[in-house]
Structures are given as C-alpha cells and as structure tokens.
Amino acid sequence: MKYALFLGCKIPSQLPAYEASTRAVLGHLGVTLVDLRFDCCGYPARSYSRDAFVVAAARNLALAERAGLDLLTPCSCCFGSLRHAIRFLSEDAELRARVAQTLAAEGLTWSGSIGVEHLLPLLAREVGVAALAAAVRVPRSGLRVAAQYGCHALRPSDVSGIDNPIAPTMFETLIRVTGATPVDWPRRLDCCGDPLHEANAPLAGHMTRAKITDALESGAQALCSACPHCQLRFDAVQAGSTDPAIQTLLYTQLLGLALGLPAKSLGL
Amino acid sequence: MSTALFHPALYASLALCALGLAWRMSAWFRVRVGPDACTVTPWQRMVAALRGVAVALFGRRLFRVLGALVLDALLLRRLYANAKLRWLGHQLILVGFTLLLLMHALAALVSEKLFQGYQPTLEPYLFLRNLFGVMVLVGVGLLWFGRRRERSGFAQARAFLGAAFVALLGFVLVSGFLLEAHKIASPRAFYRMTEQYAGTTDAEQLKPLRALWASEFGVAFADLQQPIAADLVERGRELQRDACASCHAKPASAFVSYPLARLLAPVTGLMDAAGADTWLWYLHVFACLLGLASLPFTRFFHVLAAPISLLVDAAAPQRALSAQPYAIEARASQRALALDACVRCGICDERCSVALLARYLGNPDLLPSHKLIATGALAKGRLLRSGEEEHALRAAEGAFLCTDCGRCTSRCPVGLDLEDLWQAGRGDLAVAGLAPPAQWVQARPALAWAESLEAVPRQHGLAAPDAAFAPLSADRRSFSRCVQCQTCTNVCPVVAHSTDAEHGIDLTPQKVMNLLRLGLSDLALGSRMVWDCASCYQCQESCPEGVRVADIIYELRALAVRRLGSVRSRRQAA
Numbered sequence: 001m002k003y004a005l006f007l008g009c010k011i012p013s014q015l016p017a018y019e020a021s022t023r024a025v026l027g028h029l030g031v032t033l034v035d036l037r038f039d040c041c042g043y044p045a046r047s048y049s050r051d052a053f054v055v056a057a058a059r060n061l062a063l064a065e066r067a068g069l070d071l072l073t074p075c076s077c078c079f080g081s082l083r084h085a086i087r088f089l090s091e092d093a094e095l096r097a098r099v100a101q102t103l104a105a106e107g108l109t110w111s112g113s114i115g116v117e118h119l120l121p122l123l124a125r126e127v128g129v130a131a132l133a134a135a136v137r138v139p140r141s142g143l144r145v146a147a148q149y150g151c152h153a154l155r156p157s158d159v160s161g162i163d164n165p166i167a168p169t170m171f172e173t174l175i176r177v178t179g180a181t182p183v184d185w186p187r188r189l190d191c192c193g194d195p196l197h198e199a200n201a202p203l204a205g206h207m208t209r210a211k212i213t214d215a216l217e218s219g220a221q222a223l224c225s226a227c228p229h230c231q232l233r234f235d236a237v238q239a240g241s242t243d244p245a246i247q248t249l250l251y252t253q254l255l256g257l258a259l260g261l262p263a264k265s266l267g268l
Numbered sequence: 269m270s271t272a273l274f275h276p277a278l279y280a281s282l283a284l285c286a287l288g289l290a291w292r293m294s295a296w297f298r299v300r301v302g303p304d305a306c307t308v309t310p311w312q313r314m315v316a317a318l319r320g321v322a323v324a325l326f327g328r329r330l331f332r333v334l335g336a337l338v339l340d341a342l343l344l345r346r347l348y349a350n351a352k353l354r355w356l357g358h359q360l361i362l363v364g365f366t367l368l369l370l371m372h373a374l375a376a377l378v379s380e381k382l383f384q385g386y387q388p389t390l391e392p393y394l395f396l397r398n399l400f401g402v403m404v405l406v407g408v409g410l411l412w413f414g415r416r417r418e419r420s421g422f423a424q425a426r427a428f429l430g431a432a433f434v435a436l437l438g439f440v441l442v443s444g445f446l447l448e449a450h451k452i453a454s455p456r457a458f459y460r461m462t463e464q465y466a467g468t469t470d471a472e473q474l475k476p477l478r479a480l481w482a483s484e485f486g487v488a489f490a491d492l493q494q495p496i497a498a499d500l501v502e503r504g505r506e507l508q509r510d511a512c513a514s515c516h517a518k519p520a521s522a523f524v525s526y527p528l529a530r531l532l533a534p535v536t537g538l539m540d541a542a543g544a545d546t547w548l549w550y551l552h553v554f555a556c557l558l559g560l561a562s563l564p565f566t567r568f569f570h571v572l573a574a575p576i577s578l579l580v581d582a583a584a585p586q587r588a589l590s591a592q593p594y595a596i597e598a599r600a601s602q603r604a605l606a607l608d609a610c611v612r613c614g615i616c617d618e619r620c621s622v623a624l625l626a627r628y629l630g631n632p633d634l635l636p637s638h639k640l641i642a643t644g645a646l647a648k649g650r651l652l653r654s655g656e657e658e659h660a661l662r663a664a665e666g667a668f669l670c671t672d673c674g675r676c677t678s679r680c681p682v683g684l685d686l687e688d689l690w691q692a693g694r695g696d697l698a699v700a701g702l703a704p705p706a707q708w709v710q711a712r713p714a715l716a717w718a719e720s721l722e723a724v725p726r727q728h729g730l731a732a733p734d735a736a737f738a739p740l741s742a743d744r745r746s747f748s749r750c751v752q753c754q755t756c757t758n759v760c761p762v763v764a765h766s767t768d769a770e771h772g773i774d775l776t777p778q779k780v781m782n783l784l785r786l787g788l789s790d791l792a793l794g795s796r797m798v799w800d801c802a803s804c805y806q807c808q809e810s811c812p813e814g815v816r817v818a819d820i821i822y823e824l825r826a827l828a829v830r831r832l833g834s835v836r837s838r839r840q841a842a
Contacts, residue, residue: 013674040621040671047825155805165809191761191804199706200800202771
C-alpha cells in the first residue's frame with residue numbers, strides 16, 4: 001500500500017496533530033506515504049470560477065499521475081474537491097482541453113489514471129477492519145464517540161461517496177474496532193457549519209452548536225472527526241463559549257491510542 | 269585634488285539618512301494594519317515596544333533573542349534552509365560589504381586606530397580591498413541568478429527599487445575599482461607623490477624610480493624609453509626603499525585593479541589630463557553618499573528592519589498554542605515592521621499554495637510578496653485612491669482566495685508572521701468595502717441586484733449563462749426535471765437553521781431551481797440561499813429527479829462574481 005499523501009492547506013498550518021497522527025498510524029499499519037509538491041486542491045476558487053477550481057485540482061492529480069501513485073487525503077473537503085474535478089474533467093471535453101493546455105506549461109498531463117482515496121475507506125477496506133482489530137493493543141473501552149464524517153466524504157454519493165450516503169456505517173465500524181462505542185446521534189450527517197462561516201457567521205455558529213449539543217445529548221463523550229475543517233470549526237466554536245463542551249478527537253488519534261502509539265506522536 | 273565638497277555632502281547625506289530613518293521607523297508605530305490596530309494609539313504602541321525591549325533584555329527570553337541574533341540575523345539560517353545559492357550570495361555581500369565599510373570607507377575611524385601604520389596602499393589591505401569588492405560583486409550575481417531560477421511568472425514586486433539599488437551598489441564597486449586602477453597607472457599621481465615624499469621634481473633624479481614604478485608598479489608613463497635598463501630599475505629600488513616603501517607595496521596583489529590599470533594604460537594620459545583622479549573619486553564617494561542618503565527609502569532599509577523584525581519575533585510570545593496573549597499594542601507594531609522588513613525576495617511565492625491560481629487568473633496579488641505590498645498600501649490609504657480601483661479589487665480577490673496554508677510564513681527568511689498580516693489585511697479590506705463575494709453580494713438584496721442587472725445592456729460574455737463557464741446553469745436539461753417537490757428544501761440544514769429574519773435565507777433551494785426553470789436566474793444570483801449554501805450536498809443527494817442542485821448553486825456564485833462584479837464596479841465608479 002503506497003499513496004501520495006495530500007494534506008491540503010489546513011492541516012499543516014492549523015492542525016499539525018492531524019498530520020502527525022495520520023503519519024504515525026499509517027506508518028504503523030504499513031501504509032507507505034509519499035510527499036509530492038502539492039498545492040491547494042482548488043476548493044476556495046470554486047465560487048469564483050469553475051475553470052480555475054478544476055485547473056488547481058488537476059495540477060495535483062497530474063503530479064500524482066506523474067509519480068504513478070493514487071492520492072490519499074485525510075481532509076473530506078480536499079477529497080470532495082479532487083473527486084469533483086475528476087468528474088468535471090471526465091464529463092466535459094472542452095474543459096479537459098483548456099486544463100491540458102495549462103498543465104502542459106509545466107510539462108504535466110492528466111489522463112485520469114490515478115484515483116483519489118479518503119482516509120476512512122483506506123482504513124476500512126484497504127488495511128481492513130480485521131487487520132485493525134488484530135493491531136489494537138489498548139482498546140478504548142467505555143468511550144462513547146460520535147462520528148463526524150465530513151459532508152464531502154459522503155455526498156454527492158456518485159462523486160465522493162465512501163459509503164451509503166443516507167445510512168453510512170463505515171466510521172462507526174472504525175470506531176468500534178478501537179474498542180470505543182459509537183453513539184447514534186440524529187444530527188450526525190449534518191454539516192458542521194464551516195463552509196458557511198465566511199458568508200454568515202451567526203448561522204454557521206448556530207449549526208455547529210446544534211451538532212455539539214446533539215452529540216452531548218446523545219451521550220457522546222467525544223466528537224470524532226475525519227476532516228480538519230469539522231475539527232477546527234468545533235474547536236473554534238467551543239473556544240469562545242461557556243456552553244457545555246465536548247472533547248474533540250481526530251479519528252487518527254483515537255485509532256493511534258488504541259494501537260498503543262505514544263500520545264505525543266499523535267499530537268495529543 | 270580638491271575634496272572641498274566632501275564634508276558638506278557627507279553631513280547632508282548623514283542628515284538625510286537620519287531623518288529618513290526616523291521617519292521610516294516612526295511608521296512602525298504609526299501605520300495601522302488591521303481593524304484591531306485602530307484601537308490603540310501610537311503612544312501606547314511605543315510604550316509597549318519599550319516594555320517589550322526591557323522584558324527581552326532582562327527576562328528569560330534573552331537567550332532566544334541572542335540565538336535569533338546569531339542564527340537568524342547574522343547566519344540567516346532561514347534563508348539557508350530554503351535557498352542555498354541565494355544564501356551564499358547574501359553572505360558574500362554581507363561580509364564583503366561590511367568589511368569594506370569598516371576597513372576602507374571608515375578607515376579613519378577603524379583601520380587607522382586598530383592597525384599600526386595602516387595605509388590603503390600596503391599589504392594586506394591592497395589585496396583585501398579587492399577581495400571584498402569581488403565578494404560583493406559575486407554575491408550580487410548569485411542573488412540575481414538564484415532569483416532567476418525560481419520565477420513565479422510575474423514581475424518581481426517593486427522590481428524597480430530593487431534594481432536601482434543594485435545598480436547603485438554595482439556603481440560604487442566599479443567606480444572604486446576604476447579609481448584604484450587609475451591611481452595605480454597615473455603618472456600624475458606618481459609625480460605628486462614624489463614631490464611630496466621624495467622631495468624632488470627633478471627628472472634626472474627620478475629616472476631610476478620611474479623605471480622601477482613603470483616596470484613593477486604599473487605606472488603608465490607615456491614618455492618612457494623602452495626597453496627599461498635593468499640597472500636603472502635596481503637603482504630605483506634603493507630610492508623606493510627610502511622614499512616609498514613605508515606606504516606603498518607592489519599593487520599586483522590588487523587582483524582586479526592592477527590588471528585593470530594595465531588595461532587602462534593607453535588612455536591613462538588622457539584621463540590624467542581630464543583630471544580623472546578627482547572626478548572618479550567624486551563619482552565613487554558621491555555614489556556611496558547617495559546610497560547612505562537613500563538607505564531609508566530603498567530596499568537596503570532591510571539591513572535595519574529585517575534584523576529588528578527577527579529579534580522582535582524572538583522576543584514576542586510564540587505564535588499559536590501560546591498561553592500568553594499577544595497584546596495588540598505590540599502586535600500592531602510588529603505588523604507595520606513586517607511591511608518594511610520584507611526584502612521582496614519572493615521565496616514565499618515559490619511554494620505559495622495558490623500560485624497556480626495566481627497565474628491562471630492573471631492576478632499577482634494572490635502571491636504573498638505582492639499581497640504584502642497591497643496590504644501596506646491599503647493600511648496607508650494608497651489603495652483607496654482614485655485610479656487604484658482595479659488594483660483594490662485584485663487585492664481583495666488575492667486576500668480572500670488565500671488558503672492560510674502558512675507556507676509563506678514558514679519559508680520567510682526574515683521570519684515574518686504573514687498569516688497574522690493576511691488576517692489583519694482581510695479585516696482592513698472588509699472595512700474598506702472590499703469584502704469577499706459572499707459578503708459584498710449579500711450586502712444588497714437579490715432583487716436590487718436583479719434590477720441593476722436589468723439596467724445594464726447585455727454584452728460580451730455577460731449574457732445568459734455562458735456554457736463553458738457554467739455549463740449546468742446554461743443547459744436547461746439540468747434543471748428542467750425539477751418537479752418542485754421541495755425535498756431539497758426539506759433536507760437543507762441552512763433552511764432548517766434560518767430561524768431569524770436577520771440572518772436567515774431569502775429563497776429556498778427549490779425556489780432557486782424554479783427561478784432557473786422560469787429563466788429568471790438573475791434573481792437568484794444575489795440571493796442569500798446561493799451565498800449561504802453550506803455546500804453539504806444534502807439537496808443534490810436527495811433530489812428524486814437527479815438535479816445537481818449544489819453544483820448549480822456553485823455555478824451561480826461564479827456567475828454572480830462575474831456579472832454582479834461588473835455592476836458593482838460600475839456603481840462604485842458612478
């Protein structure tokens with residue numbers, strides 16, 4: 001198992017613990033990660049220009065293609081962006097030609113030969129739940145965890161769906177394998193509010209708070225994310241508030257603890 | 269040789285330099301970057317800075333500050349980590365220039381005090397002066413070459429000021445070498461010296477000395493008989509020992525000037541007649557004084573601002589994760605300082621996450637080195653002057669497309685906290701009415717935008733959704749299947765959380781699709797639903813007819829930026 005690791009922009013600068021724990025856990029599980037000179041996935045440009053968005057995404061895809069590696073990302077938004085770019089490129093020949101022209105300036109090409117994978121399905125399918133279960137040394141028994149998939153990992157299912165978009169079970173299975181108990185919470189598939197923050201901060205805050213409250217009321221002790229945007233948004237909203245708080249935990253940290261990796265290597 | 273103008277010029281240059289420095293440094297307390305910086309006065313900032321200096325000198329951070337002084341300010345480890353060739357170039361200039369300044373330019377204050385019997389025409393000073401000069405020239409070449417290798421595709425930010433200063437530096441060095449070469453070759457200088465130190469002007473008496481100086485010291489006598497007799501040279505050597513040797517070594521070790529002197533030999537007579545020793549001296553010295561006087565106003569100001577910025581950064585509470593809050597009184601000054609400490613080296617641009625977008629959109633203001641200038645121009649009010657409207661819009665696009673990936677900060681050789689600067693700059697942009705699209709579009713109701721669009725004659729590219737730019741909105745098959753079942757609205761979290769009129773949305777996803785169906789997409793462009801969409805794709809996932817609702821909403825945003833943007837510029841112009 002060998003992948004080009006796509007960290008995106010948020011993780012290295014604002015959530016280094018996610019990078020550390022991802023590298024620690026995947027290294028421990030025998031997944032080889034290669035670092036290429038990736039740039040922005042294109043996500044912020046999508047509201048400005050579809051072409052600019054696809055060009056930015058395609059350059060990353062082309063870099064991975066040149067290295068002959070599939071892309072792996074622990075960010076649900078980068079995942080969605082890169083998968084969307086592939087869709088747009090596949091369904092629009094004129095766009096493909098325009099993008100090819102820009103990429104050619106750097107001697108790059110995109111042919112669609114490489115895939116984009118999200119961290120969760122990599123763990124659940126490639127590494128496999130059975131292998132994870134066998135590797136667990138310190139089960140997190142008794143910890144009740146609410147799973148936060150990150151919208152763009154699930155929807156739209158014909159682009160990025162890593163699991164059933166209406167009733168996903170993958171993340172819960174991955175939580176169960178660590179020995180922790182996944183909780184069923186009504187708002188688990190709702191948006192964390194992050195993409196709305198710039199446009200309408202009060203409404204975004206309302207959405208984030210509603211999710212935190214729901215997780216708490218559902219008996220969760222920790223809110224476990226597989227996307228830096230969700231994690232950072234939960235932390236930001238809780239940081240400025242006196243309302244009841246919930247522990248936020250990245251999935252790679254939860255798994256790393258269960259694997260018996262030192263907390264420090266997981267950014268904890 | 270008359271040097272009467274030297275002292276007035278020196279004092280004038282020093283005065284200009286001092287005034288300029290005072291003005292530039294006062295900006296560190298005057299310039300306000302970020303809305304939060306407007307809450308503190310320059311006085312408060314000065315007090316905070318003084319307190320910071322005291323804490324740094326007498327506190328636990330002293331060691332960190334000293335470490336930064338050595339490793340960051342002198343050894344430039346951050347530059348070394350990211351650009352080895354340019355690091356070498358910079359260090360050659362730093363060492364070469366500093367030593368030239370101390371040993372040569374300030375000889376009266378330094379060399380003559382430190383070294384017994386210092387004479388610029390003795391060893392090792394002859395050799396060292398040439399060595400230092402060559403170090404600077406090679407360094408300049410390496411910086412230029414290193415920069416050329418990594419190009420962002422845009423002209424360097426404020427390239428002219430940088431080029432002007434490099435030209436001046438080059439001129440100082442070249443004129444210095446020429447002056448030295450001319451003085452080596454000049455018979456006129458020879459006669460002036462012999463009269464002064466050998467006490468004679470008698471041609472016969474000077475004959476042996478002339479022979480020696482012509483054959484071994486490179487003086488280009490026009491009237492000398494060739495070949496020079498060996499015994500004459502030997503007799504000259506005795507005279508040389510008595511009259512000249514205490515101040516003059518053979519100039520051959522001046523490995524640039526001496527060959528240059530031999531090269532100039534054919535024209536030395538002409539240059540002597542034209543008084544070249546005087547005007548070359550004036551050119552050389554006045555170029556130095558011009559450099560001194562303009563130091564505060566050129567990129568050379570970084571010799572002061574950059575080390576100070578590095579020391580301040582070391583003395584400040586560590587960014588991120590720090591338990592200590594960093595007071596805005598100090599932070600505001602650090603931002604203003606950052607504007608001056610930036611060397612425009614462009615190392616930040618090389619790995620900028622959105623560099624490709626900058627090139628693709630043709631907007632250099634996405635790149636950190638350009639964005640820093642725009643941030644400063646906005647803080648100083650220059651970006652809001654008339655005639656700057658386009659630049660202001662470009663700056664806003666650059667600021668809001670930045671992903672805060674932090675690579676510029678981690679690569680900056682002078683350790684600027686650029687993320688803080690970008691955040692402050694975005695705040696200033698929003699205050700100046702240059703908010704991101706999600707905000708400026710929503711500042712007016714959708715209906716008002718639609719009416720404005722109505723008034724604009726439809727022309728080039730602003731017509732109905734462009735098929736290449738927004739293919740889904742342009743193709744009625746993509747939304748005509750909508751049966752208005754409202755499933756999208758029912759699953760929309762934004763609709764669900766829109767409980768108050770002030771922050772709630774106006775339309776629902778299903779209504780947006782209906783406007784497209786009715787050919788009224790103009791009414792949707794400025795709608796809060798379009799701009800407050802969380803892009804969670806619940807609508808698209810749940811649509812029983814397979815309408816790509818969220819994808820269409822993204823397209824409507826891009827269309828709005830383009831079409832409403834042109835209406836907005838028109839309104840602002842009017």
